[in-house]
């Protein structure tokens with residue numbers, strides 16, 4: 477793929493699936509006239525100086541997963557994963573509206589997390605520490621600035637990590653990701669740090685007071701450090 481002249485764009489596409497079961501999921505996305513996923517990706521490509529065009533490809537892959545493919549400069553979102561999330565939501569939520577909101581939020585958070593890996597890879601951002609945590613933090617910091625829709629996605633993601641953590645039989649300390657419950661609290665505390673008045677009462681029911689006080693301070697430092705780290709890659713930055 478040729479290097480983009482004025483910074484790359486991110487193109488979202490939906491590959492026609494072969495199996496019956498994926499077809500309904502594919503149709504649901506293709507018929508989404510609001511084109512919300514492309515709009516979210518436009519926010520990213522308008523914010524950062526991407527060195528080349530990138531793709532987000534929804535496709536049938538046989539894997540219940542989503543990943544960044546550095547060779548093809550693409551994020552792959554498997555219909556199999558999308559289907560899994562929808563079935564999980566329908567099985568666990570009280571009504572269809574809640575199920576759709578939860579599944580959509582978890583899927584979009586996953587996309588933003590993979591976009592975090594993709595931007596770190598494509599722009600060669602010198603992230604130290606655990607990249608999985610950085611990708612979660614990147615997704616969370618961007619979504620916090622995306623208004624109520626972004627906050628709703630984060631709420632669903634927190635809900636999802638809570639459910640996964642509760643069902644986890646064995647704690648995978650060796651995994652490259654933090655534990656699901658830690659990912660949940662990391663997101664919640666960033667949400668609290670960003671909007672203490674909105675999230676204070678809910679967070680105070682599950683997080684000790686002294687941790688909440690630290691989270692406020694931490695959020696300011698993280699915001700400053702992410703800004704500093706990403707300034708060279710921001711459009712209009714140096």
Ligand SMILES: [Zn+2]
Nearest residue numbers: 589593608611
């Ligand atoms: Zn990851």
